[in-house]
Amino acid sequence: MDDKEVIKLIKNKRFSKLSFLDDEDLLKENEFYYGFLYFTLDLKEESNEELFSNIVKLKGSLSSAYEYLGTVASKIFDEFDESHISASFFRLSITHDKDNSSAWWKLFWADKNPKHLLQSLKIDYKNEKFENINKTIDHARYAISDNINFTESEWISFLEILIDNRLKKSKSITNFLIVVYYHLERYEDGAKLIKKLDTVDVDIIKKYNELGKIDDELAISKVYEFQLDKLLGNDNGKIYDEYVKRNLKDKQRITKVGLALKAFEAKQYHDVITIYREEWEDEPFSTHDVNLKLYYLISQLYLNEPLDEKVYDFVLKKKNNDALFKLLESKLIIADLSGRLKANEHSDFPLSIWSDYQKVEKLLEEPDVINHSLYIEVCGELRSLKEKWDKRYFKDQLQSIKAELESKEFSHANFESFCHYGIENGHYDEVFDRVSFTVVTYLLLQLKTY
Numbered sequence: 001m002d003d004k005e006v007i008k009l010i011k012n013k014r015f016s017k018l019s020f021l022d023d024e025d026l027l028k029e030n031e032f033y034y035g036f037l038y039f040t041l042d043l044k045e046e047s048n049e050e051l052f053s054n055i056v057k058l059k060g061s062l063s064s065a066y067e068y069l070g071t072v073a074s075k076i077f078d079e080f081d082e083s084h085i086s087a088s089f090f091r092l093s094i095t096h097d098k099d100n101s102s103a104w105w106k107l108f109w110a111d112k113n114p115k116h117l118l119q120s121l122k123i124d125y126k127n128e129k130f131e132n133i134n135k136t137i138d139h140a141r142y143a144i145s146d147n148i149n150f151t152e153s154e155w156i157s158f159l160e161i162l163i164d165n166r167l168k169k170s171k172s173i174t175n176f177l178i179v180v181y182y183h184l185e186r187y188e189d190g191a192k193l194i195k196k197l198d199t200v201d202v203d204i205i206k207k208y209n210e211l212g213k214i215d216d217e218l219a220i221s222k223v224y225e226f227q228l229d230k231l232l233g234n235d236n237g238k239i240y241d242e243y244v245k246r247n248l249k250d251k252q253r254i255t256k257v258g259l260a261l262k263a264f265e266a267k268q269y270h271d272v273i274t275i276y277r278e279e280w281e282d283e284p285f286s287t288h289d290v291n292l293k294l295y296y297l298i299s300q301l302y303l304n305e306p307l308d309e310k311v312y313d314f315v316l317k318k319k320n321n322d323a324l325f326k327l328l329e330s331k332l333i334i335a336d337l338s339g340r341l342k343a344n345e346h347s348d349f350p351l352s353i354w355s356d357y358q359k360v361e362k363l364l365e366e367p368d369v370i371n372h373s374l375y376i377e378v379c380g381e382l383r384s385l386k387e388k389w390d391k392r393y394f395k396d397q398l399q400s401i402k403a404e405l406e407s408k409e410f411s412h413a414n415f416e417s418f419c420h421y422g423i424e425n426g427h428y429d430e431v432f433d434r435v436s437f438t439v440v441t442y443l444l445l446q447l448k449t450y
Contacts (some may be wrong), residue, residue, distance in 0.1 A: 010036060015040065015044055021036060035068060035072025036072065038052065039073065064093070064097075070093060070106060071106065083111065086106075091107060094107065101127075114149075114150070115150070117140055122161070124136070125161045125164070130168070131168075134173075137170070137172045137176060138170065140172075155184050156184070159177070162177050178190045182204060187211060195218070205219050225242075225254060236267070240271075243258070243259055257289050272295050272296060272299040273296060296308070301332070323368040326369050327375075330360045341389050350393050361382070
């Protein structure tokens with residue numbers, strides 16, 4: 001039976017299907033079966049002491065037995081919040097043999113404590129196991145960050161190991177050395193190594209760059225495309241320019257969708273449309289990408305180009321409901337209402353009464369839309385439209401009321417409306433004069449009655 005299937009049965013406590021593990025001859029056929037049986041008995045709350053004794057004999061020592069069980073535990077209990085299970089066995093292994101470099105390494109892998117990694121390296125270095133050190137460094141390269149809380153003496157120990165000429169030089173060792181030099185404030189040594197590598201982790205590159213030890217051009221050239229955002233932050237124009245440069249050098253390096261996204265984020269809407277209409281080698285993959293089509297459609301709206309109805313129909317059929325689609329719908333409604341206002345087709349109501357306006361307001365309240373980079377911009381467009389619409393509406397209403405003002409049928413309600421729309425349109429003097437005139441007239445009329 002496949003190991004993955006056995007693990008699945010153990011996790012689901014399907015003990016009846018695990019009875020084959022009781023076969024002692026079968027246990028010897030698979031290196032993990034003893035461990036699988038150990039944890040099966042543990043989950044069944046049955047004694048596994050005798051089995052553990054057999055594992056100790058098989059592995060040769062208590063330390064090796066606990067290390068073995070930790071390895072099996074890491075296979076069974078592999079969820080993020082279960083790593084403490086395997087870690088507990090590796091710690092037991094170390095208590096019985098503090099020079100078990102393999103157990104230290106596996107403990108590091110379980111709890112990601114870099115001090116455990118260093119301890120493993122120091123043991124292998126003392127025993128001149130340089131091949132082990134090379135393998136450990138290669139595997140650990142992406143498992144730790146540069147924010148390691150080592151003491152200065154620990155950094156020096158790390159450096160002593162890494163610069164030993166008996167080690168086979170590799171990119172992994174060089175990358176680690178760049179980090180070590182940074183923490184030992186040997187920045188010039190680190191900068192020299194950065195120049196030698198094609199790529200360096202963005203976190204450490206950023207630190208050297210912020211200290212002024214390498215310039216922006218060098219820093220940018222040493223990170224992958226997907227790390228440019230982390231290095232350059234919100235400088236979308238600079239990020240897009242770098243994407244364009246790299247795409248010119250190697251047409252297969254960047255995808256059509258990736259370049260269009262960066263052009264869109266940089267607000268280079270002409271470029272988005274050009275990229276969309278170009279034929280690319282990855283066309284079979286990008287042709288059905290909904291986001292690419294959304295970048296294209298929204299770019300058309302920004303440039304006041306006629307909307308590609310065929311592409312829009314495709315997007316509608318996909319029933320996409322992410323933030324980008326909601327923003328497209330919002331901009332379409334805003335464009336339609338703006339067109340009505342321009343054509344003088346607005347109604348006798350303020351914009352807030354319109355259902356389309358209310359729909360956009362509702363769309364812009366969605367959490368994913370609020371978190372999108374276009375949110376503030378689209379909100380501004382809606383606010384600007386409302387101001388223009390309501391200004392026109394108040395102006396028209398004022399003109400209508402002023403016409404009625406001259407008639408004999410001018411009522412108190414009309415007078416209130418005149419004051420309201422006059423103030424909304426900034427006709428303060430006219431309102432004041434009319435109010436003053438009305439008050440004086442009223443007082444004169446009151447005197448005549450006496």
